[in-house]
Amino acid sequence: MSGMTPIVEMKKINKFFPGVKALSGVDFRLFEGEVHALMGQNGAGKSTLVKVMTGVYKQDAGEMLLEGRPMRPDTPLAAQKLGINTVYQEVNLCLNLSVAENIFIGKEPKKLGRIDWKLMNQRAAEVLKRLNISVDVTRILSSYSVAVQQMVAIARVLDTSAKVLILDEPTSSLDETEVAQLFKVIRKLRDEGMAILFITHFLDQTYQISDRITILKNGEFIGEYETGKLPKLELIAKMLGKELSEFAYTTNPDERKKAAAEAASDSGTVLSAKALGLQGSIAPFDLSLMEGDVLGLAGLLGSGRTEMARLLFGIDYADQGEIFVKGKRVAISSPKSAMMAGLGFCSEDRKNEGIFAELSIRENIILALQAKKGVFRYLAAKKQLEIADEMIRALGIKTPNSRNEARQLSGGNQQKVLLARWLTTEPIILILDEPTRGIDVGAKLEIMELILNLSRKGLGVIFISSEFEEVLRCSTRIAVLRDKVKIAELAGENMTESGIMRTIAGGK
Amino acid sequence: MKPKISLNSRNLPTLVTLGLFVLMFGVGSISFSGFLAPQNFLNLFIDNSYLLILGVGMTFVIISGGIDLSVGSMLAFSTMLSSSLLEKSHWNPMLVIPVVLLSGVALGLLMGYIIQIFELPPFIITLAGLYLARGLCYVISIDTIGITNQFWQDAAHAQVVLIGGAFISPSVVIALVVVMAGMFVSRSTKFGRTVYAIGGNEQSAILMGLPVARTKILIYVFSGFCSALAGIVFTFYTLSGYALNGANMEMDAIATVVIGGTLLTGGVGSVLGTVFGVMVYGTIQVLIVFQGTLNSWWTRIAIGFLVFLFCLMQRLFESRKGARGRKRVPPASAAAAS
Known part of the structure; x- marks a missing residue:
């Protein structure tokens, strides 16, 4: 080379x-x-x-x-x-046009000033043949699978x-x-x-x-x-x-962790999923979460951590499997129904799916509670203020006033506002997707401390982070994911960074 | 070189509209004596030639995912401008026609330019165009201006006799030329196909290197041109200019386009479908005239019902095509939903 x-x-x-x-x-x-x-x-x-x-x-x-x-x-x-040509993850073609047109639009073969459809279809079929694909090039692109659409996108750049x-x-x-x-x-x-x-x-x-x-x-x-x-x-x-040799020393048999695991074993199951899955999103998985349990989800980017959370919270609708909350089967078809069942969810995309930057801190905190109660049972302003102030105090949100706009807060404090939002709804299960992303180290520790405190009070937490150390620090058990499949669950002594990595690398 | 007629989701809506027209015409023929006469069929074109022209322009706009609310007022302005130039300024008709057409092109260019360059929604900008053009009508005159010009009189009364003694008007010839041009452009030119691509996915069209900006502006220019031409044809029909002409006609144009199988969300549709849409629209009117006892406003009820039905039918088509395509929410509608 x-x-x-x-x-x-x-x-x-x-x-x-x-x-x-x-x-x-x-x-x-x-x-x-x-x-x-x-x-x-x-x-x-x-x-x-x-x-x-x-x-x-x-x-x-x-x-x-x-x-x-x-x-x-x-x-x-x-x-x-x-x-130099690029084919993106999201196919950038026009689904409403024919396969042949998608390959040739903008550079159509012409005859006497008009598009020569016959020649175009013929040449499109030839290009696709080079890729070992035979489809009817006159049919519209949306009648084919995403895989074929990818091939068409490739065929389009091959022509040049x-x-x-x-x-x-x-x-x-x-x-x-x-x-x-x-x-x-x-x-x-x-x-x-x-x-x-x-x-x-x-x-x-x-x-x-x-x-x-x-x-x-x-x-x-x-x-x-x-x-x-x-x-x-x-x-x-x-x-x-990381260096490979580092792994051996990161084992951390935390006493608290063991105690929590023991406590969890004799308390009740708050959430369990049986063969829950969605085609193309995540393979069916089983999951159970005890009272006071922190279940960490570990895996590389794109391994299906977020997809799992989205299914549990009803943002995506599972096409198979069942969810049980406190032993009772619940039909979670939307975030609202998940909320009613006692779940809370902080998205990984804090800016776009979490914080409303233009609203005040108080409004941001009260939002989920108001949604749970319904619009017609309006919370009095005074009551709202009380709740917000209490949360600001309890979580240590650094702001002079709950009337300030949420955008003025630092990332870590915005994350706390999100936590507060869900805590006001008194959930029994809280799903946190990357709550520590993009905030400084001190704030990270604070957030993790908060999570541990909440779990001690009996809240069941599902914690997602790309940083294995954080997952290890917070979790009582760890579910490991790879390529959209839950491949293992680690507990006790196996809960080490090298343990996670070996599980991911383990192959099938 | 026509494409093979096959029953696929692309030409099914057009065939449904054609079927509906045949059915309605058939019902009329059985119910009323004299309904099934060649002249009665040709009258559909004579009475709706201006709507046909508006419809062709509107078809392009809607296929691109846009909307043009200004066409009714633009038609009115065109009637006012022609009648005023002819009767008050005594211009030569050969000069009046290009000037009027240019005015339509200019207004279309203005709207298209604003929509494209400032990324504003066509709905609002063409609504502004609607008020602007209507207002300009009153600037010209509040009263009706009758047209006595000989050329116009000739155009209004001329008949193109076909075999069997049936005839059409010069307006129909103009409308059919526009229809043919529209069909050719939409099917066999780069511009036409780019219109479809923009309606399908504007972002993709840009990434595929298509001239999206230029095409979008030209679409409104074409619609403006069609409105002005429809206005001239309208004066052949009424021999006058009046500021209240063509009130709500933009809605008729949109309705016929939708009945013709063009999706309001863009990307799918055909000029031929719009022709059938106009014929369905015309047939409803004729049926009500033949029926005799119903008020002419029943046309509106029937049209409303049909638009409703066709939108419902299109939605069913869409959902049947499966969920895979729907996974990708186009950015525009995602923004509108939030």
Whole structure:
């Protein structure tokens, strides 16, 4: 490999956003006829790197070479003209047009000034044949599966003189046979000499399809490896930025944890799920949560943690399985019904799905309680103020006044407001999706302390975090997920960072 | 080179509309003597030629996912401008027609430009256009302006005789030319296909490198042109200009487009469907005239019922196509829902 000139070479790429160093000194090489996987956790800089390569962003420092010559595409269109094409996770095609049109629109073959439909359909069928797909190209795109739509998106870029094909999470909404079909196409294109950059969260798929792997972490280049020579466990360790030897020492037999586990065993089950699942979102799983229990969900990005939470809270509607709250079967079909059953949920997307930045702190806190009571049983302003002030005191929200707008609070305090919102509804189960993301270390500790306090008072908590240390610190038990499947549940002595990693790396 | 006629979800709505027209015409023919005459059928076109022209413009707008509420007022303004230029300024008709058409193009361009450049909803901007054009009518005159110009008189009374003695008016010829042009543009030009792509998914259309901005502006220019032309045709019919002409006619145009199988959400529809929609609309009117005892306002009730029925039918089509496509909520509707 080292003797060849890479098709794309990126050297010491830096990219800053206000307040964030998204990429710093990242190197990347992509060769002809290879499938290259780009790996990294959330915020590692994968998508920024791709966007620099495809002309969406301009790098602040560093240089890019295309077949040894400098290139600087300033728009995605310019990158396409250079032969660098991207197929996104969400297929960017028009579902209302025919398959053939989706491949050719904008560059339709013409005859006497009018679109030559016959020739277009014929050529579309030929292009798809190259990908081993035979579909009726005159039918509209929405009549085909997402997998076929992906292929059509690939076919569209193949028609131009593509040298590089970037696939951004192409498999996230495909089932197994569809993935196999896509991989067949990828291998065929690779064998024809195409350079393919593959971004995915699925570890197994990375090992199935890729020849080499580049790992990023926090905007930094960790390394470039041959897939066959990089054991899965090492890959996970590098993505998380740990040395393998570190794992052995992170075992933490916390006394409190044991006590909590014992206490949990003789108290009642507050929440249990039986074979709960949703096709394409998460495989059926069993789950049980005791009073005073903190169940951690651990897994890499895209492993199905959030999907699990969304099913339990009724944001997505399970197509199989049952949910029991305190032993009674409940039909959770919406967040409202989940609330009524005694659940609370703090979303990972605090800004968009949690805090209402323009509303006051008091209004933010009171929202869920008011929703639970119904609009016609309005809470008196005085009562609202009392509740809000009590929560501000209890959770230690740092604000001079409950009338201030929520946007003025720091991330950690906003998170506390969200917690307060749900605590006012007196839930018996609280689901926290990444409550510690994007807040400073001190606030993280405070939030975790709050969670532990709540669980001591008997609240059942489901805690999700990408940081395994946090999951370990808070949880009495840990459910481990990988590739949208709950693969194991860890308790007691197995609850160590290396235990989690080995479980994830364990394969099938 | 017509596409093969096959029963798929793309041309099913058009066929349903055609079927409805045949059914209604059949019922009329059985119920009333004299209903099934060639001239009675051709009168559908003669009486609705202006609506046909408006409908073609509106079809493009709606397929692109937009709406144009200004067409009724634009038609009125066009009648006022033509009659005033002809009767008060005594311009040559050969000059009046291009000037009037240009005024429609200009207003359409203005609205399209504002909608595209400032990313404003077409509903509001064309509503503003509706008031603007209606107001301009009164600036020209509050009263009816009768047209005595010889060219206009000739156009109004001329008959294009077909085989068997039945005839059509020059307006019908104009309308049919517009329909043919509309069908060609929508099916066989880059512009036409881009309109469909924008209606399907504007974001995707941009990412596919299509000239979305230019196309969106041109759509409103075309609709403005059609409104102005429909206004001229309308004066061939009434031989006068009046500020209250075409009140609510934008709604008739939208209704016929919807009955013709074009989805209000954009992306799906056809000019031919709109032709059938106009014919259904016309047939309802004729049926009520033949029936004799019903007030002409019953047309509205029937149209309301049909629009309701067709929207319901489209929704059923959509849901039958399965949930997979629905998973992706287009950004626009997601924003509207929040």
